[in-house]
Amino acid sequence: MADSPEDIKKKVKSYLLVGGVLFLGTYLTYKVATTEVLDIGKHGFDTADCLLGFLIATIKATLVAAIFMHLNHEKKAIYWIFFGSFVTAASLAGLTALAYFSPIHDKFFPGAKAGYVGQHD
Template sequence: MADTPEAIKKSVRTYLIVFLALIVGTILTVLVAEWSVLDFGKHGFDTVDCVIGLTIATIKATLVAAIFMHLNHEKKAVYWLFGSGLCMVCSLAFLTALAMKDPIHDNLFYGKESMTPKMLASPTHR
């Protein structure tokens, strides 16, 4: 922690720089989503714009965690815990994407046994 007036001035300066970087990041995220000048990829909000927005959000979250939550002064064990949490989130996202690419094709899941009487009575399911 800051004990001297010089250290306090230095930490206040750091907090202000991070605060301004967060404001710029927020404005940049909104501009990427709204302005057609910064529209990368296809017209409208698409995958490229989403990746850019998530990259900006990741940088902002890292700044908040490192500076305001003081993770830049923590021990290695905290970094291992934080990194393992990120690995878990990435693996769960990968498993979700994998499940979306390989849907269930089972008669008991999508067959006539799982349909309601109203669905069975419709002419498209006969």
């Protein structure tokens, strides 16, 4: 915590700097999506541009969590909880990808092939 006016001025300067970086990141994300010079991959908005946008968003979210939410001064338990949320999100994304690439072909599920007979029928 800031106890003196000098500490408060220092914190205000760092908050303004981080706010400027966040604004710059937002502008950069916009330019990546709309400017041909910053277009990576194929012409137009594609997977490479999407991944670059997610990278910029991840950096911005990390800055917000570390600086504005003061996670850079928290105890280890907070870091474990924070890390656990990323593991959970990655696990759910993996399960979703698994379901997409290895679908269930059963007559009781929507989108099943017509005339398909399951193993237990």
